[in-house]
Amino acid sequence: MKILHLSDTHNCHHRLRDLPDADVVVHSGDFCMVGTEQEAMDFLNWFCDLPYKHKIFICGNHDDCLYDANIDGLPDNVHQLSNSGIEIDGVKFYGVPMFLEDCITERQSRNYAKIPGDTDVLITHSPAYGILDYDDGINYGSEEILKKLSDLHLKAHLFGHLHARHGILEQNGITFSNGAIMNADYTVPNTPNLITLDNA
Template sequence: MKILHISDTHGCHRRLHDLPQADIIVHSGDFTMNGSEQEALDFMNWFCDLPYPQKIFICGNHNDCLYGATIDGLDDNVYYLCNSGVEIDGVKFYGVPMFMGDCITDRQTKHYANIPDDTDILITHTPPFDILDFDDNIHYGSEELLNRISVVQPRLHLFGHIHSQHGTTTLNGTTFSNGAIMNADYSDLRKPSLIEFHKR
């Protein structure tokens, strides 16, 4: 199973051309810049039109316009995950967004605690602590998320948020991918990450 991972496109999704073939494309949040509904609708129209068999997206901290929203009318092969999961070809995906209203309360802690133990591929916007999360001499990742990952042990964790840490690494049997497409100063777009995921 080939997974194309993108994140943090910040309204520049239509500048992405010649994307590689994959079985599933995953966007791990921050698809708008200003968080407007118009930007979100433009992204969803673009995303639904992409020629991939399956498509998954979650929200990041720039997507607060969708906080509490129910998204109707998506194509049958497009999945919006909001503290929810989907199983595709026997692989269990689970997505946790990054809404600021949750992050400043204990709700985000509860969302991390509710990640199912049998998750194969975890999608968050936030990185786990000390994994592709370092910028400006600060680790921006979540220790609570890292602790939950150590229990769940997903085989793949897709996230973004920290633009300067685009890339992948593997630790303790989990492959971690920071898919942030936009570079650190918002001046250019990087190539997306294509990940080969082998089903058990």
């Protein structure tokens, strides 16, 4: 299975051209900049029109207009994961959004704790602590996600949030992908990450 991973497009999704072929495209949050419904609708219209068989997205901390939103009318092959999962061709995807309202309470900790043990591909907005999360002398990743990873047998963990650490890292048999498209100063788009998974 080929996965095209995007994150942190921040209203610049229309600047992405000639995206590579893949079986699944995943956006791991922050498609908005200020979090308005108009921004979200513009992204969703673009995302739904992408020529991929399966499309998955979660929300990031800039996408608060979709907090507790039940989006009607999405095509059958477009999946919003919000503390939920979907199985595609035998691969189990699970997504945990990053809403500010959850982060300032204990809800986000409970959301991470509920990630199923049989997840193959975990999609979060935040990286795990110490994994593609370092910027300006600080590791910004989540220690809770890092702790949860030890309970899982993932094939891949897809995230964003830290624009300066875009890239892919293979570690302990897991592919870690920071798919942040906009660079640290929001000026130049990074190349989307393309990941190949063994379905077995």
